Amino acid sequence: MKIQHKLFTLSFLILTACATKPTDSDALSAYQQANDPLEPMNRVSFAFNDNLNQFVFRPFDKVYRWIFPEPVRTGVHNFSTNLSQPCYLVNALLQGDFKDGAQIFGRFFTNSTLGIGGLFDVATDLGIEAPKKDFGQTLYTWGVKESGPYLVLPVLGPSNVRDATGTVADFFIDPVDWSLPKAEKHLLLYRYAIMGVDKIDSTSDLLWNLKQSSVDPYAALRTMYQQNRKKVLEEDTENTSDTTPAPADYDFDFEE
Amino acid sequence: MKKLLLIIFSIFVSFQSLAETPTDFVQTLSDQIITNVLKSTDTQEEKTKRFEEYFLSALDVQTIGKNVLGRHWKSATEEERKAFLDAFTDMALKSWADRFNMYTGQEISFTNETPAQGKNQVFVNSFIQDDPNPISVIWRVSNKNNEYKIVDIVVEGVSMTLSYRNEYDSFLRDKSLPELSEQLKKQAEQFTSKTK
Numbered sequence: 001m002k003i004q005h006k007l008f009t010l011s012f013l014i015l016t017a018c019a020t021k022p023t024d025s026d027a028l029s030a031y032q033q034a035n036d037p038l039e040p041m042n043r044v045s046f047a048f049n050d051n052l053n054q055f056v057f058r059p060f061d062k063v064y065r066w067i068f069p070e071p072v073r074t075g076v077h078n079f080s081t082n083l084s085q086p087c088y089l090v091n092a093l094l095q096g097d098f099k100d101g102a103q104i105f106g107r108f109f110t111n112s113t114l115g116i117g118g119l120f121d122v123a124t125d126l127g128i129e130a131p132k133k134d135f136g137q138t139l140y141t142w143g144v145k146e147s148g149p150y151l152v153l154p155v156l157g158p159s160n161v162r163d164a165t166g167t168v169a170d171f172f173i174d175p176v177d178w179s180l181p182k183a184e185k186h187l188l189l190y191r192y193a194i195m196g197v198d199k200i201d202s203t204s205d206l207l208w209n210l211k212q213s214s215v216d217p218y219a220a221l222r223t224m225y226q227q228n229r230k231k232v233l234e235e236d237t238e239n240t241s242d243t244t245p246a247p248a249d250y251d252f253d254f255e256e
Numbered sequence: 257m258k259k260l261l262l263i264i265f266s267i268f269v270s271f272q273s274l275a276e277t278p279t280d281f282v283q284t285l286s287d288q289i290i291t292n293v294l295k296s297t298d299t300q301e302e303k304t305k306r307f308e309e310y311f312l313s314a315l316d317v318q319t320i321g322k323n324v325l326g327r328h329w330k331s332a333t334e335e336e337r338k339a340f341l342d343a344f345t346d347m348a349l350k351s352w353a354d355r356f357n358m359y360t361g362q363e364i365s366f367t368n369e370t371p372a373q374g375k376n377q378v379f380v381n382s383f384i385q386d387d388p389n390p391i392s393v394i395w396r397v398s399n400k401n402n403e404y405k406i407v408d409i410v411v412e413g414v415s416m417t418l419s420y421r422n423e424y425d426s427f428l429r430d431k432s433l434p435e436l437s438e439q440l441k442k443q444a445e446q447f448t449s450k451t452k
Contacts, residue, residue: 022429026326026327027429030422030425033422034422034426121388123388124387124388128388129388129389130388130389209351209354212351212443212446212447213347213350213351213354213443213447214423215423215424215427215436215439215440215443216423216424216426216427218426219422219423219425219426219427220419220422220423222422223414223418223419223422223423224414224419227413227414227415227418227419228412228413228414230413231392231412231413231414232413248413249413249415249418250394250396250408250410250413250414250415250418251372251373251379252373252415252418253373253374254319254323254372254373254374254377254396254398254407254408254417255319255322255323255374256319256374256375256398256400
């Protein structure tokens with residue numbers, strides 16, 4: 001009963017937080033292109049993330065950079081990236097992409113051994129590619145072509161209904177997580193802490209730049225995320241599907 | 257003699273359009289920016305000035321600004337357009353100089369040209385050889401009166417023009433064009449590079 005009540009409140013909040021559809025035809029097409037009916041709610045998440053970045057992540061990153069020299073930070077980045085590979089591999093297999101799967105396996109194997117537990121990225125020096133495979137992509141290759149409305153997740157940032165579902169699924173299918181014995185599960189905390197530190201180090205400045213150069217950083221990040229995500233998904237299936245790709249988003253009608 | 261002078265003069269004038277293909281044009285430009293700006297040891301002031309010259313001569317800012325505003329351009333007065341273009345150019349210049357500064361000496365390889373919508377336009381496809389994965393950079397080049405100009409730069413699927421358009425469109429939903437120009441002007445003045 002209690003849960004039902006909460007769900008009701010939640011759905012009510014979401015419904016009332018919906019953006020109002022414009023009536024003017026040009027404005028309507030812009031509205032549809034943005035695919036963001038939950039904009040008011042998303043803007044709240046965005047503001048939260050923005051404050052988090054400004055008051056917590058960026059100061060933290062400054063200290064992190066001050067304490068650790070670049071080689072150490074690169075090691076942290078390599079270690080964190082290497083631990084993501086098993087999850088990429090599972091997704092590559094789920095997508096039936098064995099070519100990328102082999103690259104990912106080769107990368108993980110090489111860096112875990114020659115690269116001393118992933119601290120060094122030997123695989124890149126050896127010319128092994130670094131495909132990224134998440135469950136959002138897996139859903140896309142399985143036929144979920146529509147992304148669903150745009151979403152801004154607290155802390156994690158821009159996403160959409162399909163890819164947010166993928167993020168949750170990735171969390172559950174990650175072999176690094178479930179291969180750890182129960183007594184060692186606390187190690188995961190360190191793993192996610194390291195991932196978080198690396199993520200902050202690679203994104204906090206970019207977000208800051210975006211904020212400085214945009215008159216509406218929320219809308220700027222939304223369109224950049226959507227365009228980039230679309231490219232990643234389409235490029236990935238380019239080799240495997242036989243349908244001709246739709247014209248790219250960036251090939252819009254350009255008036256002289 | 258007169259003829260010779262004329263030939264020399266016309267070669268001089270058409271130096272920009274001497275590039276044979278759109279790819280040659282982009283390649284020459286990027287080479288110039290890399291050698292004379294990014295890898296140059298001159299003062300920052302000097303380099304910024306030089307980048308500005310390259311940027312403004314190679315990009316058709318007027319066309320870009322017009323397309324960025326889209327429907328808002330059509331309903332704007334001549335004065336509003338000019339104020340917007342001035343502010344937009346300044347802002348675009350600063351944020352792109354900042355982006356180019358992220359370049360750390362990787363090689364750029366040009367792959368091919370693909371047709372684009374719109375008259376006399378073509379996409380020049382290139383890759384920046386970054387580890388472990390190359391970065392895709394696509395240049396939309398227009399040929400106006402035998403002169404090549406860049407009208408869009410698409411990095412990893414993200415189009416500069418389309419991004420500005422969507423962003424400004426969102427801003428203009430509840431604000432006016434003069435307000436946009438004013439805001440851009442203010443932000444361009446405050447813009448300081450924070451790239452590491």
